[in-house]
Amino acid sequence: MKKKYINSLWILSALFFISSVQAQTKITIENTEDAPVISKHIYGHFSEHLGRSIYDGLYVGEDSPIPNTDGVRNDLIKALKDLQIPNLRWPGGCFADTYHWRDGIGPQEDRPTIVNQWWGDVTEDNSFGTHNFLNLCEVLGAEPYLAGNVGSGTVQEFSNWIQYVNHDAGSPMAKLRKENGKEESWDVKFWGVGNEPWGCGGNMDAEFYADIYKQYATFLTSWDKDAKLYRIASGPSGDDYHWMEVLMKEIPPELMEGVALHSYSVIDWNDKGPASDFTEDHYFATMTEALKMEEYITKHSAIMDKYDPQKKVGLIVDEWGGWYDVEEGTNPGFLYQQNTVRDAMIAGATLNIFNNHSERVYMANLAQAVNVLQAVALTQGEQMILTPTYHVMKMYTVHHEAQLLPVNFESPDYTYNGKSLPAVSISASKKDGKVAISLVNIDSKKENEVELDLGELDVEGMTATILTSDKLQDHNTFENAEKITPEEFKDYKLRRGKLQVTIPPFSVIVLESE
Structure with a gap:
C-alpha cells in the first residue's frame, strides 16, 4: 500500500512537471x-486637427514659453526625429473633408475661423496651416501625406492645392505661394483623395465614390513626369471587401497608386472600455480585434491581386491603433487616452503583420502622433512623455528599408x-x-x-x-x-x-x- 502511494505521488509529480x-x-x-523590401513608410504617423493633437500637441505658437521652432515644440521635434518618422499624414481624418486649405495660408491674423464639427465643436483658428505643416515635415525629414477635401470641396480646390505646393513657377497658385513667403515648391508626393467616404466623408456607397475618385484623380497632376503623384483612394474599413472589390475593378490602374484601409482595435463602438484601468476581459477582446489585421490584409490583398497581379497599387493602412474611452474629465470629442503595455502589444504585433505583408503593404499611419488615441507622445504644459508605443516604434526602426526574411x-x-x-x-x-x-x-x-x-x-x-x-x-x-x-x-x-x-x-x- 505504501509503495503504491509513493508511486502515485511520483507519477503525479512527474505529470505536474511535464505540464509546467x-x-x-x-x-x-x-x-x-527575392523577398520584398519593408518600406519605411509602414512606420508612418498621423496628426489630425482633433483635440490636442495639433494645438497644445505639435503646435504651441511662436510666442510660447515652451521651446519651439516656428511654433512647433522642440521636444516633440526631437522625439519624432529620433523615431526616424518617414511620413506624416495631415490634416485628417474626418477633419480633412471639412478643411479648405486657403483658410490656412497668408498672415495668421487674416485667417478665418471655423467650427470643428467632428471633434468637440471647438473653434479652429487655422493658425496651423499648409506652410506650418510642410515646413515641419522638412525639419523632420519626413514625407508629407496630404488628405484632400472631397466631401465638401471641389476638384478645382484640390487641384489648386497641388499647384500651390508643387508648381515651381508660372501659375497663379505658385505666385500666391511665393507671395506668402515660400519661393521653392515642396514637391509633395502623397495625396489622399478624401477620407472615409463611406462615413464622415460623405456617406457614399462604393460605386459612387469610385466615380468621384476618377473625376478627382483625372485632374490631380504633377506637371513633372519625373515627380509623379502617389494618389491614394479612400478604401474600406475592416472587412468591407465589397468596397475594395469595387475600387479595384472600377478605377483604372493609371489613376490610382494606392488604396487605403482603416482598422481600429475597438471592443465595442458603444462601450470601448478604459484605456488603463482595464481587465483581462478587455485585454483579450482588444487583442482579438488587433490581430484581425492579418485577416483583413490577407483578404484585401487577394482582391487586389485579382486586378493588380503585378502589385503596382499599394495597400495603405493609414489609420490603425487602439481606441478606448477617453480619460475621465476630458472632452469626449478630443479622444485623449493613456497608453499602456497593452498598446505596446498592439503596436508590436501589428507592425509584424505589416512587415510580413510588405509585398503589398506600402504605407501605414498610426493614429495618432500626439495626445490622440494610440499616441507616441503625450504633452501637459511644458512636459512631454513618450509612451510604450513610441518605444516599440523606435525599436522597430531596424526594419526600415530592410529586406524581409x-x-x-x-x-x-x-x-x-x-x-x-x-x-x-x-x-x-x-x-x-x-x-x-x-x-x-x-x-x-x-x-x-x-x-x-x-x-x-x-x-x-x-x-x-x-x-x-x-x-x-x-x-x-x-x-x-x-x-x-x-x-x-x-x-x-x-x-x-x-x-x-x-x-x-x-x-x-x-x-x-x-
Missing part, C-alpha cells in the same frame, strides 16, 4: 533573395475563458549584412520559448532589447515618465545557428546581429 514545462516553438527564418512557424496559444489567440508573432529582416528579429508575446501570464533556425544567415552574435513591465496596465505618467522604457535583454542563447529565446508574458523583444 513550456513547449518550445520552432521557427524557421528563410534567406530568400520570411518566417515559418505555428504559434502557441494564448487561451482565456475557452478562447484562443496566437500568442507569439515575429518578423525578421536583413540590411547591410545585419539581421533583425522582432518578437512579441501577447500572453497575459505565460512565457513562451522559441527556437529560431538561423542556419542560412551566418549569424555569430546578437544583442537584444526588451519592452515590458510588471502589469499590462502599467504606463508612463508625467510624474514617472520612464516607468516603461526598453532594457537590455539576455534570456537567449545562440549556438550553431540555433537561437533560443524565452519571451516573458506581454513583452516585445528586438534582436540584432552584431
Whole structure:
C-alpha cells in the first residue's frame, strides 16, 4: 500500500512537471533573395486637427514659453526625429473633408475661423496651416501625406492645392505661394483623395465614390513626369471587401497608386472600455480585434491581386491603433487616452503583420502622433512623455528599408475563458549584412520559448532589447515618465545557428546581429 502511494505521488509529480514545462516553438527564418523590401513608410504617423493633437500637441505658437521652432515644440521635434518618422499624414481624418486649405495660408491674423464639427465643436483658428505643416515635415525629414477635401470641396480646390505646393513657377497658385513667403515648391508626393467616404466623408456607397475618385484623380497632376503623384483612394474599413472589390475593378490602374484601409482595435463602438484601468476581459477582446489585421490584409490583398497581379497599387493602412474611452474629465470629442503595455502589444504585433505583408503593404499611419488615441507622445504644459508605443516604434526602426526574411512557424496559444489567440508573432529582416528579429508575446501570464533556425544567415552574435513591465496596465505618467522604457535583454542563447529565446508574458523583444 505504501509503495503504491509513493508511486502515485511520483507519477503525479512527474505529470505536474511535464505540464509546467513550456513547449518550445520552432521557427524557421528563410534567406530568400527575392523577398520584398519593408518600406519605411509602414512606420508612418498621423496628426489630425482633433483635440490636442495639433494645438497644445505639435503646435504651441511662436510666442510660447515652451521651446519651439516656428511654433512647433522642440521636444516633440526631437522625439519624432529620433523615431526616424518617414511620413506624416495631415490634416485628417474626418477633419480633412471639412478643411479648405486657403483658410490656412497668408498672415495668421487674416485667417478665418471655423467650427470643428467632428471633434468637440471647438473653434479652429487655422493658425496651423499648409506652410506650418510642410515646413515641419522638412525639419523632420519626413514625407508629407496630404488628405484632400472631397466631401465638401471641389476638384478645382484640390487641384489648386497641388499647384500651390508643387508648381515651381508660372501659375497663379505658385505666385500666391511665393507671395506668402515660400519661393521653392515642396514637391509633395502623397495625396489622399478624401477620407472615409463611406462615413464622415460623405456617406457614399462604393460605386459612387469610385466615380468621384476618377473625376478627382483625372485632374490631380504633377506637371513633372519625373515627380509623379502617389494618389491614394479612400478604401474600406475592416472587412468591407465589397468596397475594395469595387475600387479595384472600377478605377483604372493609371489613376490610382494606392488604396487605403482603416482598422481600429475597438471592443465595442458603444462601450470601448478604459484605456488603463482595464481587465483581462478587455485585454483579450482588444487583442482579438488587433490581430484581425492579418485577416483583413490577407483578404484585401487577394482582391487586389485579382486586378493588380503585378502589385503596382499599394495597400495603405493609414489609420490603425487602439481606441478606448477617453480619460475621465476630458472632452469626449478630443479622444485623449493613456497608453499602456497593452498598446505596446498592439503596436508590436501589428507592425509584424505589416512587415510580413510588405509585398503589398506600402504605407501605414498610426493614429495618432500626439495626445490622440494610440499616441507616441503625450504633452501637459511644458512636459512631454513618450509612451510604450513610441518605444516599440523606435525599436522597430531596424526594419526600415530592410529586406524581409520570411518566417515559418505555428504559434502557441494564448487561451482565456475557452478562447484562443496566437500568442507569439515575429518578423525578421536583413540590411547591410545585419539581421533583425522582432518578437512579441501577447500572453497575459505565460512565457513562451522559441527556437529560431538561423542556419542560412551566418549569424555569430546578437544583442537584444526588451519592452515590458510588471502589469499590462502599467504606463508612463508625467510624474514617472520612464516607468516603461526598453532594457537590455539576455534570456537567449545562440549556438550553431540555433537561437533560443524565452519571451516573458506581454513583452516585445528586438534582436540584432552584431
